[in-house]
Amino acid sequence: MNKIINGDSLKVLKKLEDESVDLVCTDPPYGYSFMNRDWDKAVPALEIWQECLRVLKPGGFCFVMSAPRSDVQSRMMVRLEDAGFNIGFTPIYWTYATGFPKASNVGKAVDKKLGKQRKVVGKYKHPRSIEKGVEDKSWGKKSMKITLEGGAYGDDKRTLEEIQQRTAPTSDEAKELEGSYVGYQPKPAVEVVLVAMKPITEKTTLEQAMKNGKGITWLDDCRIPYNKESDDPRIGKNYSHNASADYKPGQTKNNNKGEIQTLHNEDGRFAANLIVQDDVLNDGVKRSKGKHTDSGSASGGIWQESTGKPAGRTYGDEGSFSRFYDLDSWWKSQIHKLPESVQKTFPFMIVAKASKAEKNKGLEHLPKKKSSSMPGRRNAEDMSNSKI
Template sequence: MSDKTTLAFPIAEPAPTGSVDLRHGDCLEVLRSLDDNSVDSVTTDPPYGLSNTKPAQVADVLAAWVTGDTEAVPAKKGGFMGADWDSFVPPPAVWAECLRVLKPGGHMAVFAGARTQDLMGLAIRLAGFEIRDTLGWIQGAGFPKSMDVSKAIDKAAGAEREVVGTRKKLDSYGQQAGNNVYGGGPNHDGLQAITIPASDAARQWSGWGTALKPAIEPIILARKPLDGTVAANVLAHGVGGLNIDGCRVSTDEKLQGSTVRDDMRGGAYGSGAKPNPGDIADYAQNPAGRFPANVLLDEHAAKEMDEQSGMSVSRANTKSDERGAENSHIFASASLGRRDQSNSHNDSGGASRFFPVFKYQAKAPKKERPVIVRENGTKIAHPTVKPLALMSWLVTLITPEGGTTLDPFAGTGTTLQAALDKGFNAIGVEQDEDYIQLIGERLGWSAA
């Protein structure tokens, strides 16, 4: 492929609504070719920078960033699964280009690693973004990467541990997952050896490890500074807000209305105006669900949450409640919110019903995890693929109807597919030619 910044594949069949503009090349170079204020949102899963970067190296990079060298990164050294592309987080220069091409008030959703989100967030801040929130994508499929301290002590001393039994190696959702945490690796029968400490020092540190089971991936929600007020910005540029109703938490139960008459809400903080009790019946029912939260779950995390929380009941406000609120002027106060019909639900269930829940699989279905087999029999695949439903939710949250979202780290094109499925346009940038082919495979494109 000679020209690394041109569209590589045409669509085999026209998409029903949105379109994809795929660029092959270094994201910083490609971003610099895009027009100012030309996209409505940025939705991306960039490198997390999971290499063992030393504190002194981090300090050197931060010093470079704040003194103007916004492209500075440490020397490339393997990150996730030893990949050099994951050696460090994208520097401020990348996010500054995202800021430039975003319309004023446009939002950006950026996945980050739990132990490097501070660097990702700082790079985004230094580029000029406002950090609006951090969402938590909680999932139960991560394997603990923890060293057994007791075993390490015996190994260092050359002491041989006695095998006292075996057990089945559990999957990533089991409490005993991870070879390093619970003893020796699996034997030839697929079982795990159970050993006991061989030295006094190892016995003292039995049960100690070095890491927790990973279960959360932060998603940094940032916004380009507004052009005036929110109201003025959305009218002038078509962005600046979040699509709350489009991302509500679905429920089978009947919910009270989510929209309340302006004269009864009294604006942002409430005017104290007394409602007419007869108007309560005029509230529209909102079948879309609950107000979205900044915690997102997979079904395994949701199940665990429900088991711990048990069943609870959310009762709708009664007319007597509303009349009592009328007398105290509480009903009109949005700052308290408890009497507001938008926060009043008549349902029951576990605590997970308050949060968006997305299906997660340790191995995504074939249609969500494209694979290409080379002529020599080897395969092209990507090691980290986010659930399509999760990316669809994020794109919907920050992209206006008919808008364009940008993904400067397209990977296998999950964001691009999510945008197409939701009727948005998308611009994707990917440096790896193998992944360009995976995107074509995912979207059903054929080589030009």
């Protein structure tokens, strides 16, 4: 517990006892061949997943980060299944707004291939620019505009505004293909978390849970908290917080309009297979729902006419669509569980500088090097003896 083992995953796993691990949560190489690195030429070998299966307790879960690209994702899933995992679960889709498109512009590539100079038709501020002239508190310095080629920079050398040239195709061939990109490489906005489980050894999942607490997931710990007190569906314009405080989740109460108000779980929204970061589902429209009400059947059918009103229950809250799946909101609700010393400096962590012994650990077999002075540099003793 609370121990980090640094080493080759396969070698370390082989040293662990059978059925000694409660959970495998990993972000392995995706098999992208990222930057032509050998370690990322393929997804992890079958032998590694077999070792993960061996050390997991029966019913233990394995959460595996994966790229959304079909070929590498399918290979990862097949490897897990071949190792003996049960993969009959929905993945978790994690969407975010920080991805950046890397597709090659065909029109520009054609002009370059033909040796044609594209015509500059304007300029634009790149989306990754930082708003110019705004104080950046994380750096503790106020920006100063120093105009350089390609952008304006602050006194801390951090780019504040990046200006790009807008060009138009020159050759007829480039004009035909302008607006197209090589292959299909959209902006990355989602990461997939594959979910697998070691098969249970008991007759039912319930019996497995009763025996070793596995085969289950603690989804109540993953509930998305409500944005604010007024986001709680029990608190509407017809009820005050005090008036509804005695009511527990699952109870109902008639309001003065004759509607039935059903109280939800006060710990938050039930976890979905989608998690959202950076408010990526915000389309600029602030939506407000009424109290959590049940208006009865409203869509009509073969037995009755439609009432023309929305059917089913709605939650009495407001905000963008992101609020239903907000990972950032969940994380804020968990900060209080961190040690008090960490909370004071969060999101920054104060870590002591590594000692010399720690830096050299594992390097004992290497030959010792003598420090040498750089050309043109004088050591401290020479400096102290020099006359001014």
